[in-house]
Amino acid sequence: MPRQFFVGGNFKMNGTIESIKGIVKHLNEAKCDSNTEVVISPPALYLLLTREHLRPGIEVAAQNVFDKPNGAFTGEISVEQLKDSNITWTLLGHSERRTILQESDDFVARKTKTAIDGGVGVILCCGETLEQREANKTTEVVVNQLASVAKVVKDWSKIVIAYEPIWAIGTGKVATTEQAQEVHAAIRSWIGKELGNEAAEKTRIIYGGSVSEKNCRDLAKENDIDGFLVGGASLKPAFVDIINARA
Numbered sequence: 001m002p003r004q005f006f007v008g009g010n011f012k013m014n015g016t017i018e019s020i021k022g023i024v025k026h027l028n029e030a031k032c033d034s035n036t037e038v039v040i041s042p043p044a045l046y047l048l049l050t051r052e053h054l055r056p057g058i059e060v061a062a063q064n065v066f067d068k069p070n071g072a073f074t075g076e077i078s079v080e081q082l083k084d085s086n087i088t089w090t091l092l093g094h095s096e097r098r099t100i101l102q103e104s105d106d107f108v109a110r111k112t113k114t115a116i117d118g119g120v121g122v123i124l125c126c127g128e129t130l131e132q133r134e135a136n137k138t139t140e141v142v143v144n145q146l147a148s149v150a151k152v153v154k155d156w157s158k159i160v161i162a163y164e165p166i167w168a169i170g171t172g173k174v175a176t177t178e179q180a181q182e183v184h185a186a187i188r189s190w191i192g193k194e195l196g197n198e199a200a201e202k203t204r205i206i207y208g209g210s211v212s213e214k215n216c217r218d219l220a221k222e223n224d225i226d227g228f229l230v231g232g233a234s235l236k237p238a239f240v241d242i243i244n245a246r247a
């Protein structure tokens with residue numbers, strides 16, 4: 001069975017009530033490839049609004065979740081609260097949180113475990129800096145980030161891996177199709193060794209970093225690219241073209 005194409009929209013810290021309602025309306029009315037799973041991720045404040053207005057069939061992801069059950073954790077959101085609000089996915093390990101908020105591999109792993117154990121899907125981000133790429137460390141860096149999660153999570157059926165080279169995020173500098181395919185193939189081969197052949201065959205590995213309506217079709221042709229995690233372009237009408245990259 002071919003892997004189902006997956007397109008995520010990471011709004012990051014962007015949007016207003018009005019603009020998000022507009023994006024949702026556009027998606028509700030758009031003709032989206034029925035073979036593509038679509039998940040959008042607005043800021044926490046707009047999760048409920050998004051879920052209430054978005055048509056069924058398109059899912060909503062939080063941009064974060066905490067690794068503890070409800071309790072005295074000011075400013076955090078629990079897996080239980082996401083489920084209560086019908087938010088079925090969360091985005092974890094994004095490079096902006098790893099670098100700006102200093103989230104460690106272990107913390108990302110703990111949050112991933114809590115989400116998966118609670119039945120919330122995880123878009124798990126990994127990726128290297130330009131310096132690491134130039135030092136030929138890309139595979140090592142990415143595999144180490146994923147290996148921390150594999151230490152505590154054995155069932156990866158609800159994890160989608162997003163490979164996002166940091167140098168390609170928000171820069172307009174997209175990885176070439178060859179560069180992306182090479183890392184995706186290395187990730188798949190690591191999954192095979194670590195979690196077995198079935199997981200390697202089934203796990204979706206999506207690409208993120210300056211994906212646009214212009215470059216998505218070529219990237220989508222690569223064997224190991226199973227979709228995209230889109231930042232800037234997910235706020236624009238062209239997001240629908242990216243959803244339909246394989247149609």
Ligand SMILES: O=C(CO)COP(=O)(O)O
Pocket residue numbers: 010094164168169170171172208209210211229230231232233
């Ligand atoms: O970080 C990203 C998605 O999580 C990518 O962002 P851009 O598509 O804006 O480069």
